[in-house]
Amino acid sequence: MRLLVLTIILTTFVQATIPAEVPDAKGEELYREFCSKCHGSNLEGGNAPSLVDGIWMYGLDKIRNITFGIAQQGMPAFGDALSKDQIEAISRFIDESAHSLGAARPPIPDTLYTYDYDILVQKWVEGLEIPWAIAFVDSTTTLITERTGRLRIVQYGVLSPKAVENTPAVIAQSQGGLMDVAIDPDHGQNGWVYLAYSHALVDTSQTRPPAMTRIARGRIREGKWHDHEVIYDAPHDTYQSTRHHYGSRIVFDSSGNLYFSVGDRGRSGEAQDLSKPNGKIHRILPDGNIPTDNPFTADVEALTTIFSYGHRNPQGLAVHPVTGEVWSAEHGPMGGDEINIVRRGDNYGWPKITYGRNYNGTLVSQHERLPGMVQPVLFWRPSIAVCAVEFYQGRSFGKWENRLLVSALAYEEVRLLAIENNRVIHQEVILKNAGRVRDVTNGPDGAIYVVLNSPGTVLRLTPIVEDDGF
Ligand code: HEC
Incomplete structure (x- = not known):
């Protein structure tokens, strides 16, 4: 009985603390598998641009860019390979990572x-x-x-x-x-x-x-x-x-x-x-x-x-x-x-x-x-x-x-x-x-x-x- 209570308390505690702080687990796995070889293992960029610097060359609609790709620039379309839920999970993972790395919109240059x-x-x-x-x-x-x-x-x-x-x-x-x-x-x-x-x-x-x-x-x-x-x-x-x-x-x-x-x-x-x-x-x-x-x-x-x-x-x-x-x-x-x-x-x-x-x-x-x-x-x-x-x-x-x-x-x-x-x-x-x-x-x-x-x-x-x- 005591163990059960403890488990409930623990799970409640863990659930309550996860969301804002820890990047989306499913999204992270999918990111590693499908995206990291181009965008870098920490989203910092590599063959493709950083996804955590606050700069969105192709607009703020990431879901659209991931689903349909940016063919001319070598960004593949993932709409067939991944489900809508999976793409949303990756997108959340990117947002959360950008947030935890403190990325903000770059200031307007002088x-x-x-x-x-x-x-x-x-x-x-x-x-x-x-x-x-x-x-x-x-x-x-x-x-x-x-x-x-x-x-x-x-x-x-x-x-x-x-x-x-x-x-x-x-x-x-x-x-x-x-x-x-x-x-x-x-x-x-x-x-x-x-x-x-x-x-x-x-x-x-x-x-x-x-x-x-x-x-x-x-x-x-x-x-x-x-x-x-x-x-x-x-x-x-x-x-x-x-x-x-x-x-x-x-x-x-x-x-x-x-x-x-x-x-x-x-x-x-x-x-x-x-x-x-x-x-x-x-x-x-x-x-x-x-x-x-x-x-x-x-x-x-x-x-x-x-x-x-x-x-x-x-x-x-x-x-x-x-x-x-x-x-x-x-x-x-x-x-x-x-x-x-x-x-x-x-x-x-x-x-x-x-x-x-x-x-x-x-x-x-x-x-x-x-x-x-x-x-x-x-x-x-x-x-x-x-x-x-x-x-x-x-x-x-x-x-x-x-x-x-x-x-x-x-x-x-x-x-x-x-x-x-x-x-x-x-x-x-x-x-x-x-x-x-x-x-x-x-x-x-x-x-x-x-x-x-x-x-x-x-x-x-x-x-x-x-x-x-x-
Ligand atoms: C084969 C390499 C490759 C893979 C794999 C890849 N990308 Fe890209 N991605 C690119 C390139 C290249 C660009 C555009 C670069 C440019 O124009 O400078 C891009 C652009 C983007 C952009 C737009 C960035 C912006 O500034 O607006 C997003 C968002 C993005 N990718 C997300 C993803 C996600 C999420 C995955 C995994 C599901 C992924 N990419 C997988 C190569 C890749």
Whole structure:
């Protein structure tokens, strides 16, 4: 009897002390058998990188990387050899080992070293809540959206503690909320500011009201949103109860047309349906009217705002400073992120063609190309989770004129793409592992501004030695 009591006490004690401290036993065995020959017997790295240094080159989703592998880099896929439970056990073992070795996220560096410049990194604004986009009104005033629904003002580099009042209500669930902010090209004359956000229909009979991307404009006076005008309201019967793939980036071309993206809203087939707004890039005039030369104005079935179709979730749009064409960056499925040049009336193929697969490894389509569907300028396999893009314009980084700045969420990167004749001829990662990057742009001062998701921070990048004019 006494022995039994003692055993119970002992087992209870042992069970209570195991979890947080001792790495997952099953995971450890599996790690030794399947992973240690490349990643090192203590996870410290060897033929393959360390798994305990806090750096995740391929994003934070270890389970996905272990299951599907990173074929191009020699990381095998274990989805067939190991069960889901086994992969989860290994992943827990990695987390626990990293924790017990005291590995933490590396601090944001003060200096970045690139081919062309040594760069000073400053934390320009801190304390934001899931910032989504940044736009410069002029050399003193900047607007930043927070996905939760607030529009923030930075004046002379100082974040105003109060958000702009009276901005439109948004449905901030999952990927949705207040998304892009854009400044009218004639803002000095007309004062217009544009917002893209997730709008839900008020319907008390439904616990999950349908929602869609909406575009509105207004003017900011004395910290308040005035003159609110909805300039794009999707047909209400096309609203969806899903909460992802809203697209939501806004740009203007040099003729003053406004382009915005709407993701497929999780209904991939509708990206091919011209009577549906999702999975499209739209083009309107800044007051919401429709340009007479939009491609589908003569088609009675089609929505006349559509400019191009067959897109999955484009969260990046930028106008090429020389050609004037609109470039988009879109989240693909696993291994199918794309950069496209968006042309009038063209079909970009989603989901009929793609370089990606579903996240469970199954095929989206067996086609990577089909006649009548446009190929991307570039695709990323594995996906980097490409978000905002912007062509660099400014004096500070003179050698980077017209190069494309690219932000990546999962990979936590800012990349710089050199482009010649609409071909990407070089890619360089200029910032890595500072956090998920939601937006990247250059300010009127020529500095590069990087919007990090969490903790909500804007970094300001400037060259340590300015260009000398040669
Ligand atoms: C044949 C060698 C090899 C084996 C075996 C192997 N890996 Fe890898 N692994 C790699 C390589 C190579 C990379 C990518 C290296 C690079 O790009 O620098 C990688 C990358 C990774 C990454 C992504 C790291 C990051 O920075 O994002 C994870 C996670 C990972 N491996 C986990 C595992 C686990 C868990 C196992 C065992 C189930 C395993 N690997 C087995 C070679 C291997």
